[in-house]
Amino acid sequence: MILNDEEIRYPKKGDKFFDNKGKHEEIAWLHKTFQELGSYADGYQIGAIKLLDTAILDSKNRDYLIYPIVFLIRHYLELRLKELLQGLNYCSIQTKEFSQHHRILELWTEFKKGYSAFGEQTNDESFKAIDSLIKELSNIDPISMAFRYPSDKNGNKIQKLDYVNLVTLKETFIRICFVFDGAAMQIAHYVEITEEMMSDAYGEYLYQ
Numbered sequence: 588m589i590l591n592d593e594e595i596r597y598p599k600k601g602d603k604f605f606d607n608k609g610k611h612e613e614i615a616w617l618h619k620t621f622q623e624l625g626s627y628a629d630g631y632q633i634g635a636i637k638l639l640d641t642a643i644l645d646s647k648n649r650d651y652l653i654y655p656i657v658f659l660i661r662h663y664l665e666l667r668l669k670e671l672l673q674g675l676n677y678c679s680i681q682t683k684e685f686s687q688h689h690r691i692l693e694l695w696t697e698f699k700k701g702y703s704a705f706g707e708q709t710n711d712e713s714f715k716a717i718d719s720l721i722k723e724l725s726n727i728d729p730i731s732m733a734f735r736y737p738s739d740k741n742g743n744k745i746q747k748l749d750y751v752n753l754v755t756l757k758e759t760f761i762r763i764c765f766v767f768d769g770a771a772m773q774i775a776h777y778v779e780i781t782e783e784m785m786s787d788a789y790g791e792y793l794y795q
Contacts, residue, residue, distance in 0.1 A: 589648060589651060623670075624666050624667075624669050624670035624673060624685075625666075625667070625670045625771060627666050628663050628666035628667040628670055631659045631660075631662045631663040631666065632659075632663045632667075632764060634655075634659045635656055635659035635660045635663060635760065636757065636760070636761070638652050638655060638656045638659065639656055639753060639756065639757040639760070640757075642656060642753055643753050643754060643757070649753065653751055653753070654734045654735075655734075656753075656756070657728070657733075657734045657751070657756075658731070658734040658735055660756075660760050661691065661724060661728055661731055661734065662731065663764075664691060664721075664724070664763070664767070665689060665691055665694065665731065667767045667768075667771060668691070668694040668695060668698050668767075669685045669686065669694065670685075670771060671698050671701075671702070671767075671770055671771060671774055672685045672686060672694065672697060672698055672701060673685040674771075674774035674775065674777065674778050675698070675701040675702065675704075675705070675774060675777075676701075677778055677781060678705070678774070678777045678778060678780075678781045679701070679704070681781070681785070688730075689730045689731045690725075690729060690730060691721060691724060691725050691728075691729070691731075692721055692722060692725040692729070695717070695718075695721045698770075699714070702770065702774075705777060707770075707773065713766050714766075717763055717766060720759065720763060726747075727747055727748060732745060733745050733746055733747070734746075
């Protein structure tokens with residue numbers, strides 16, 4: 588039990604998890620235009636950093652917060668990579684499909700191949716450092732399960748870590764975010780160009 592700071596209270600009739608009424612400052616807006624991979628990734632990124640800041644200052648709860656923190660970090664990276672792959676696929680073959688699996692090392696490898704096909708640098712020092720980081724993360728949590736459950740479906744322990752430096756984790760996460768977010772902006776630019784080209788091409792076809 589870690590709710591020591593909360594007044595004891597129990598569920599009552601009429602309680603809801605999801606209520607769309609209340610004061611303006613109480614409401615989060617799930618606008619449908621935000622239901623895209625990039626916006627989801629942004630949400631997990633913000634959540635991870637907020638929790639890291641809390642955990643660094645909160646010695647009482649940091650040993651509990653580490654699990655959702657690393658899950659949020661890993662899920663951000665997976666979603667951002669899928670967003671990048673979706674954009675690259677759209678620019679290359681005009682499809683919004685993307686890989687559905689959770690194997691982050693494969694997603695990273697697929698992204699680098701697609702990104703370099705557009706003439707982007709994927710062999711500089713930053714990308715080499717990310718190669719190592721993605722391999723490290725894949726070794727610890729290859730399919731996004733290690734920080735959601737203590738064991739696999741066969742009852743085998745899957746948690747390989749004992750201690751994590753939160754300050755180092757935050758700094759490394761922010762550094763990789765700058766690269767991933769920068770790539771997202773670049774690919775978004777390519778998507779805009781592709782959409783303009785397609786619009787011009789279809790426009791010419793329609794008015795022939």
